[in-house]
Amino acid sequence: xxxxxxxxxxxxxxxxxxxxxxxxxxxxxxxxxxxxxxxxxxxxxxxxxxxxxxxxxxxxxxxxxxxxxxxxxxxxxxxxxxxxxxxxxxxxxxxxxxxxxxxxxxxxxxxxxxxxxxxxxxxxxxxxxxxxxxxxxxxxxxxxxxxxxxxxxxxxxxxxxxxxxxxxxxxxxxxxxxxxxxxxxxxxxxxxxxxxxxxxxxxxxxxxxxxxxxxxxxxxxxxxxxxxxxxxxxxxxxxxxxxxxxxxxxxxxxxxxxxxxxxxxxxxxxxxxxxxxxxxxxxxxxxxxxxxxxxxxxxxxxxxxxxxxxxxxxxxxxxxxxxxxxxxxxxxxxxxxxxxxxxxxxxxxxxxxxxxxxxxxxxxxxxxxxxxxxxxxxxxxxxxxxxxxxxxxxxxxxxxxxxxxxxxxxxxxxxxxxxxxxxxxxxxxxxxxxxxxxxxxxxxxxxxxxxxxxxxxxxxxxxxxxxxxxxxxxxxxxxxxxxxxxxxxxxxxxxxxxxxxxxxxxxxxxxxxxxxxxxxxxxxxxxxxxxxxxxxxxxxxxxxxxxxxxxxxxxxxxxxxxxxxxxxxxxxxxxxxxxxxxxxxxxxxxxxxxxxxxxxxxxxxxxxxxxxxxxxxxxxxxxxxxxxxxxxxxxxxxxxxxxxxxxxxxxxxxxxxxxxxxxxxxxxxxxxxxxxx
Numbered sequence: 001x002x003x004x005x006x007x008x009x010x011x012x013x014x015x016x017x018x019x020x021x022x023x024x025x026x027x028x029x030x031x032x033x034x035x036x037x038x039x040x041x042x043x044x045x046x047x048x049x050x051x052x053x054x055x056x057x058x059x060x061x062x063x064x065x066x067x068x069x070x071x072x073x074x075x076x077x078x079x080x081x082x083x084x085x086x087x088x089x090x091x092x093x094x095x096x097x098x099x100x101x102x103x104x105x106x107x108x109x110x111x112x113x114x115x116x117x118x119x120x121x122x123x124x125x126x127x128x129x130x131x132x133x134x135x136x137x138x139x140x141x142x143x144x145x146x147x148x149x150x151x152x153x154x155x156x157x158x159x160x161x162x163x164x165x166x167x168x169x170x171x172x173x174x175x176x177x178x179x180x181x182x183x184x185x186x187x188x189x190x191x192x193x194x195x196x197x198x199x200x201x202x203x204x205x206x207x208x209x210x211x212x213x214x215x216x217x218x219x220x221x222x223x224x225x226x227x228x229x230x231x232x233x234x235x236x237x238x239x240x241x242x243x244x245x246x247x248x249x250x251x252x253x254x255x256x257x258x259x260x261x262x263x264x265x266x267x268x269x270x271x272x273x274x275x276x277x278x279x280x281x282x283x284x285x286x287x288x289x290x291x292x293x294x295x296x297x298x299x300x301x302x303x304x305x306x307x308x309x310x311x312x313x314x315x316x317x318x319x320x321x322x323x324x325x326x327x328x329x330x331x332x333x334x335x336x337x338x339x340x341x342x343x344x345x346x347x348x349x350x351x352x353x354x355x356x357x358x359x360x361x362x363x364x365x366x367x368x369x370x371x372x373x374x375x376x377x378x379x380x381x382x383x384x385x386x387x388x389x390x391x392x393x394x395x396x397x398x399x400x401x402x403x404x405x406x407x408x409x410x411x412x413x414x415x416x417x418x419x420x421x422x423x424x425x426x427x428x429x430x431x432x433x434x435x436x437x438x439x440x441x442x443x444x445x446x447x448x449x450x451x452x453x454x455x456x457x458x459x460x461x462x463x464x465x466x467x468x469x470x471x472x473x474x475x476x477x478x479x480x481x482x483x484x485x486x487x488x489x490x491x492x493x494x495x496x497x498x499x500x501x502x503x504x505x506x507x508x509x510x511x512x513x514x515x516x517x518x519x520x521x522x523x524x525x526x527x528x529x530x531x532x533x534x535x536x537x538x539x540x541x542x543x544x545x546x547x548x549x550x551x552x553x554x555x556x557x558x559x560x561x562x563x564x565x566x567x568x569x570x571x572x573x574x575x576x577x578x579x580x581x582x583x584x585x586x587x588x589x590x591x592x593x594x595x596x597x598x599x600x601x602x603x604x605x606x607x608x609x610x611x612x613x614x615x616x617x618x619x620x621x622x623x624x625x626x627x628x629x630x631x632x633x634x635x636x637x638x639x640x641x642x643x644x645x646x647x648x649x650x651x652x653x654x655x656x657x658x659x660x661x662x663x664x665x666x667x668x669x670x671x672x673x674x675x676x677x
Contacts, residue, residue: 041198109219115191195264221246236288243281248476281474310468312346334426348413358403405463414441494561504588513540527564550584
């Protein structure tokens with residue numbers, strides 16, 4: 001085998017390059033602050049774990065009192081650090097469009113942070129041990145994999161950034177099938193920090209890596225959506241698309257990786273995040289409809305009333321979901337309050353629009369009475385006692401009374417939104433949010449002041465609720481992984497259907513033989529690589545050690561793992577009367593695959609769990625102790641991480657039996673009906 005061309009590697013590095021992590025941009029500063037907080041939280045969590053272990057181990061009352069005092073300090077520090085992290089999560093101004101706008105800010109997700117991972121030694125050991133190849137020949141491939149992972153830590157905030165993350169996610173499918181056998185760990189430790197709590201999760205499991213990359217793909221889409229210029233039609237269309245794609249990725253993560261040890265990727269949290277992204281998409285849809293301006297016309301206002309009521313409804317559902325256990329403990333408080341504010345704000349706008357219909361538009365002789373009655377009746381689930389839609393349209397007094405009732409309700413909602421905003425320190429400091437809420441409130445007050453005052457007695461009419469309806473329903477957009485073309489870095493190892501971590505092979509054996517009377521003494525079948533069958537037990541090749549069902553991996557020193565049947569035959573025929581030299585491998589009998597314990601599992605398979613490990617390589621735990629079935633928040637265990645030295649001896653040649661190989665691809669893991677192991 002030969003090393004790949006240097007130019008090819010340079011092209012790859014040019015295509016797969018993340019942002020400069022040292023660049024003094026607002027987003028990079030925010031991510032750097034997040035990384036510092038993560039380390040502080042990790043230190044505090046370790047102190048807490050040590051104090052709790054000491055508390056369980058001692059019976060000395062004085063020691064217990066001192067430990068309890070230290071624990072109270074540590075818990076206070078953790079709470080402060082969590083609040084600081086929440087402050088970073090609500091720093092929405094950094095992610096917004098740079099153009100001056102007059103829109104309520106949208107909420108993006110911050111990217112999960114991770115530690116560096118060195119694949120070099122484990123993958124080189126596995127290539128030598130499992131594939132019986134010179135691992136030094138694959139240093140460039142391993143370097144490309146590590147470069148791609150490093151670039152994914154700082155992806156650009158555009159389509160190229162999402163494609164890079166998707167390409168790494170797909171590449172992990174190849175890597176998992178190539179190097180991660182189902183019966184043992186590879187000794188590679190992946191560490192990812194929770195986006196909301198900052199608590200690290202460490203596991204020797206590639207599924208944690210894949211789930212975290214999926215989360216970051218969704219998070220990057222949210223950042224793209226908030227960055228769009230919402231003062232243009234194209235910008236709003238792109239924002240709607242980005243939030244729908246974010247919801248699709250997070251929904252796929254929830255359905256595929258159905259149990260993760262990280263709070264931000266738990267099914268309950270992902271369910272809330274999907275709702276929030278769809279709500280933001282619905283909000284952008286309303287802004288898109290109202291972008292050209294809202295004409296003060298009967299049927300236009302009816303349509304806008306229902307559209308904006310729909311936005312208020314979806315945010316109400318988001319707020320309700322955010323206040324349910326267990327999400328309530330970890331979702332940023334300011335996010336919950338912002339959802340409540342938006343729900344009240346858009347409900348107020350709905351009542352303002354319908355009040356404008358009633359106060360500014362009287363039924364004229366030229367108007368279509370039936371159409372107006374039908375349109376207005378669709379806005380209500382019920383009418384106040386004694387009122388009829390047609391009567392309201394025809395009676396000027398009743399029309400004004402109901403209009404003022406809607407204005408009063410709009411003012412109440414506006415005041416509630418301003419009150420909640422004033423109670424949250426993080427939201428109170430967002431100037432544009434205060435300006436939008438205040439302007440909408442003043443507009444409703446002005447409209448109410450313009451109405452007549454003579455209906456004091458009948459002013460007690462309560463405005464009915466408005467039925468939400470939209471002609472532009474938003475839905476999740478499933479991730480389209482197939483659109484990103486990815487080439488297996490370790491393509492030279494051979495077809496994945498044969499050369500995978502699940503299959504055990506003998507070391508390549510060299511067979512030298514001659515054709516007898518122009519006959520090989522065996523037949524070939526299949527392709528990539530070809531397989532021997534109908535072997536004559538007394539032919540020259542059989543006497544030299546060729547076995548039924550062997551795979552031919554080279555002919556005359558030329559690699560032929562990827563060659564078809566005809567191409568291999570041509571190479572053999574080209575040798576003429578000379579001795580033919582081929583290399584073959586035999587399949588070894590393998591024990592039944594057993595799923596190793598993991599933090600994630602897919603539907604349709606046994607659920608297995610593992611503790612979150614926060615300890616470093618040298619930390620140990622008594623293996624006889626049983627882990628608690630459920631860990632409390634910020635209470636974590638430790639686990640032995642000592643790596644066993646690998647024994648790099650080449651497998652000996654043994655008899656193997658032919659078997660039908662199942663074709664593997666990185667997309668195997670994208671099917672929720674198949675095993676993730």
